[in-house]
Amino acid sequence: METQLTSDSSSSLTSVNPVHEVAQPRATSVGPHPNQGNEAIDTRALLNSVRRNWFVATLLGLIFGTGAAVATWVYVPAPYQAFFEFHINSVESKILFETSEAQSNFNTYKQTQMRKVTGEYVLNAALRDPEISNLPTLKEQQHPTDWLEKNLKVTSPASEFFRLELEGDRPKDLAMIVNAVADAFLTEVVNKERTSRQDRLRQLQGFYRDINEELGLKRTQLEGIAQSLKTTDPEILSSKRQLEYEYYGQLREEFTRLRFELMQANIQLAARQPSLAADGDVNSVSLPAAEPPPVPQELLNERINSSPEYQRISNSIRELEWSITDKSQNLGEKHPDRVRLNTHIERQRLLAEELKKQIEKRILAEIAANEDKSIVELQSRVKILEAEKNHLEQELSALKIKEAGEGTAAFNLEELKREITHMETTESRFRTEIEALLIEIQAKQRITENRRASTPHTPQMSKKYKMAGMAGLAALGLIAGGIIFLDYRRRRVSTAEEITENLRIRILGVIPILPRTIIKAVDDGKRKLSSQQVALRSVLKEAIDSTRAVLLRDPRMKVMNTILITSASDGEGKTSNACHLAASLARSGRKVVLVDCDMRRPTVHRVFRLNSAHGFCEILRGDKPLEGAAQPTPTPGLSVIPAGRVDSAALQALAEGGAGQIFKHLTEDYDYVIVDSAPILPVADTLLLAQDVDGVILTIRRDVSRLGNVAAAQQRLEMIGVPPIGSILIGLDEFADKYGYYSRHYNTLDVS
Structure with missing residues (x-):
């Protein structure tokens, strides 16, 4: 069972x-x-939904797709199409010369011009014509400019050609609108390129005049500097300045040496007699008056001991002392001879001390006399050095002023020559460019009219086929995809x-x-x-x-x-x-x-x-x-x-x-x-x-x-x-x- x-x-x-x-x-x-929690598409589940529903989805999709295609064919009329064709040269037209104007890539230039055809300023220029703006096709549009920008198509049937196309139900209106927009493009964009070249020519000519005027001023300044320097040869100027630099260096060395010697003499003079050095001289060292430095006692003792008088008394005292020493064994302390000898020694010693003082005074007097003589000699040397220093200082100042003037003039001379050379190069380039533009501005336009739009007489049936096919495919995809998607969601x-x-x-x-x-x-x-x-x-x-x-x-x-x-x-x-x-x-x-x-x-x-x-x-x-x-x-x-x-x-x-x-x-x-x-x-x-x-x-x-x-x-x-x-x-x-x-x-x- x-x-x-x-x-x-x-x-x-x-x-x-x-x-x-x-x-x-x-x-x-x-x-x-x-x-829950799975937003990513599950491929396996989606394929299973296709497996389960492919027949029903395909059948219903074909039914509705066929219906959509038939309805589109019946109710959507075939449009008319009018087009205006332009020719664009792959290279810029020229007569003879190459100008320095920027040369863009051909494809870039072409794409730019194709975009400008439907630009807002071109469309507004076309709509300014009352005959165009009052056409039924445009009057029924709330925003004609936006409608044109949306519906005008720009295509390229060949490398050096592009078309401005418009589709619609009124053939005559289409031709007039396309021609108006194309003429506006030629006027507002293409012809303005020639105008811009003329503006550039006038601008170059103005720059050329300004450069010539400034160049004349620079040349006048150059002549004045050359007269002051008596030459414009840079080699002669360089040799002359080299000799002046060497002479100036020698003077600077001599001046430095004199200043050093003068400083040493002033220091010696101030050290030996500060009161004489403070005589008001600007280069002398002013110090307060002071006692001369004392003579070392060892030097005085040496000079006194070497004096003949002091040596005789010293020898007499030594002989008396030796005599007392020899007789001290036979003579008592109070022996008259011994007392007489001691008294005689004391007198000799007193004489020696007195002589020592006299000799010391004499030595000090001699040293003072020698010191005065040295100070006089130093003062004389200081005066000589001062005179030489002042003379060198005046000569250096004169050379420095002369050097500064000639150096500035030489620098200005070189700078002016460089500026003039640069300006002459620029002036030559401007002159060449102006001459080329005067000729090339007459060259043929790069974009020209190839074929004007005419009133179309036959509708575009291929468009109707495409619209019907797209409607059928869209309905097929929508129905089949919807069925499969709904099943996938389940x-x-x-x-x-x-x-x-x-x-x-x-x-x-x-x-x-x-x-x-x-x-x-x-x-x-x-x-x-x-x-x-x-x-x-x-x-x-x-x-x-x-x-x-x-x-x-x-x-x-x-x-x-x-x-x-x-x-x-x-x-x-x-x-x-x-x-x-x-x-x-x-x-x-x-x-x-x-x-x-x-x-x-x-x-x-x-x-x-x-x-x-x-x-x-x-x-x-x-x-x-x-x-x-x-x-x-x-x-x-x-x-x-x-x-x-x-x-x-x-x-x-x-x-x-x-x-x-x-x-x-x-x-x-x-x-x-x-x-x-x-x-x-x-x-x-x-x-x-x-x-x-x-x-x-x-x-x-x-x-x-x-x-x-x-x-x-x-x-x-x-x-x-x-x-x-x-x-x-x-x-x-x-x-x-x-x-x-x-x-x-x-x-x-x-x-x-």
Whole structure:
């Protein structure tokens, strides 16, 4: 009977995840919401949005694009175009000479002129003509200048040509406007270049006159200086000044020597006789009068001892002393001879002292006389040196004045000659430039008219084709891009990694998507199933059985008898998963009951083609007993309790916890109770049921389930203390290669 089960929203069911992916460890916390804190474009998610919607987006884009193109073709008329063509020489026109005017790069000059054509001052000049400003095309514009600047186009059909173009609905107006703007450009820009050259010529001529006048003044000054120096030859001036410098140096050396000798003489004179030195002389050293310095006593004693008179008395005294010494042995102290000798010695000593004083006076007198003679000689030398110094000083002053005058004149001479040389060079350049401009100003303009605008007679159909094509492409891109962008913003699940990494939910199994014809085909003995149908159903069966094996290997399943199968939103395949999982558990030898608790949209009774009169709602209300509510199915060991008819009384009983007692009684008769509930987000029924079951499994469908909704459902379950034990994914491409293996393998098997 399991081959007849259908999805609650579409035509697909599930396949198994490989064991190494199924056995992922359970995460303890929910990851961040996938739509929060991520402003960068997720390329992989965007490509998946394209994969999901490319056909619809392309189809709708083509429909709307075709409509936009047709509407543009029908309602947008083909415009007329008028153009004025200019010719621009690649080099500046010249007759004979090259002037010193700046030569810009051709491309730079061309781009500049192309920009000036639509400049505001050119457009205003064109609009000053009443005939142009009163044209209907311009009168209907609130700001004609801005309109022209926006709509006039400047193109370059060839290297030395550029065009001024204007498109519109009035051919005659277009030609007149384009010609007016082009004429304004030639007048205001091109012709003004010639005017600017004439202004430059007049300016050069004025500078030339000023330079000639200043040059004449400089030459007059040069002649006056040359007459004062008697020459203008720089070599002669240099030799003359060199000789004067040498003579001046010799005088300076002699003057320095005289000053040094005069200073020494004054110092000697002041030291020997300060009173004589203070005679009022400006170069003498004035010191207060003082006693002459004393003669050293050693010198006086030496001169006295060398005097003959003093030597005779000294010798007489020594002889008397020797005589007394010889007779002292025979004569007593008071012997008359000895007394007479002592008296004679005393008189001689007195005479010696008197003589010594006389000799000392005589020596001092001689020294004083010699000193007076030396002072007179020094005074005479000082006077001579003073006279020589004054003479040299006067001569140096005269030479210095002469040197300063000639040096300034020579410097001025050299400076004037340099200035005159420079001004003559400048004057020559001005003269050459003026002569060249006088000729080249007559040269042909660089920009000339090549073709005036004429009234166009044929509209620009190519423009119409382009506008229609662009409108179609824009509509196609807008519609297709909008559909893909809206789908991208929904963040639908595309890969298993989005579940494990973003939501951190363990994956229990992955089930393939199968065609609806395969799902609904019935093997009733009258119409035998094809081998392909048998093979694909075998793949589905193996996928469900693999999920069952993962659940049974989980140690927690030993205490989990009541399992609720749900999803975040509707259309994600929860009912199909509940039916297939219940049937798989029954095939493994367990006694299983499937309870349809999706009271608002029950579908299990239609899958198994059962009567829904006696169901879960009737049991909740107490209208019918639990016994006899479970109906058998063709699958051995599997029973089904349909949903019944829902009303407010049933919902009230559910809110009061009536489901818990029902599940408790069912676990006494069955090994497993599989509960198919409503989606979590639309109604609160599932959150009420989840509090009375042992575990919750989320169904997530590829390209249908949205990451944000799945995360919200997970968070609600976590908030009531019932975290999901895992999830079953439907239709992931990364397992498609395994389905092919199963299909080829089961084509050779007859699986009932």
